[in-house]
Amino acid sequence: MEKDAIKKLGAVVLILILVLLIVNLLSVNEEVTTQAVQSNKDFVAPSVSINFPNNYFETQSPNVNVKGNAQDNVQIKEVRVKLNNGKWEKIAKSIWSKDFILIHGENTVYAQAFDVSENPSPISSIKIIYGNNKPTKTIRSYQI
Numbered sequence: 313m314e315k316d317a318i319k320k321l322g323a324v325v326l327i328l329i330l331v332l333l334i335v336n337l338l339s340v341n342e343e344v345t346t347q348a349v350q351s352n353k354d355f356v357a358p359s360v361s362i363n364f365p366n367n368y369f370e371t372q373s374p375n376v377n378v379k380g381n382a383q384d385n386v387q388i389k390e391v392r393v394k395l396n397n398g399k400w401e402k403i404a405k406s407i408w409s410k411d412f413i414l415i416h417g418e419n420t421v422y423a424q425a426f427d428v429s430e431n432p433s434p435i436s437s438i439k440i441i442y443g444n445n446k447p448t449k450t451i452r453s454y455q456i
Contacts, residue, residue: 358384358433360391360425367438371414374442379409382425382433389430393423400424414442 364379365371382388383406392400395412396419403410412421419440425433 354386354427354429354431356385356427357431358382358388358425358427360423360433360436362421362423362436362438365438365440368441369438370441372443374414374416375411376414376440376442377409377411378421378423378438380423380436381407382423384425384427384431387428389426389428391423391425393421395419395421414440416443417441 360380360382362378362380365376369376378393380391382391388406390402391404391406391408392402393408393410394400396415400422401410408423412419419442420437421440422435422437424435
């Protein structure tokens with residue numbers, strides 16, 4: 313009879329060990345699943361382009377409308393732009409347009425996009441030349 317009791321006790325212990333192993337495996341699986349979901353964050357930076365005007369655009373007007381677009385693998389949250397050393401302005405999402413008033417000489421327009429995970433794009437920029445900054449040539453003629 314003692315042998316039967318020992319066998320039954322051994323079987324109960326074995327069952328308890330199996331149950332503990334299963335519970336442990338389930339909790340590890342849940343932790344791995346949670347980490348996988350949390351690590352599903354978007355790490356891909358968006359891109360931003362300035363499509364108009366072209367780089368080193370020359371104009372005689374101080375008013376210019378700059379156009380561009382931004383792209384991301386998930387979703388664009390916003391595009392920010394600035395002129396020269398001005399403040400960044402939030403202006404749009406994927407397709408954008410902004411009017412600027414240029415200063416005489418060389419101006420730089422900057423654009424940067426951010427996606428919904430707050431990843432920033434590299435900053436894009438173009439130069440716009442307002443006014444006539446080209447050197448003038450003087451032609452002199454001499455009569456001999």
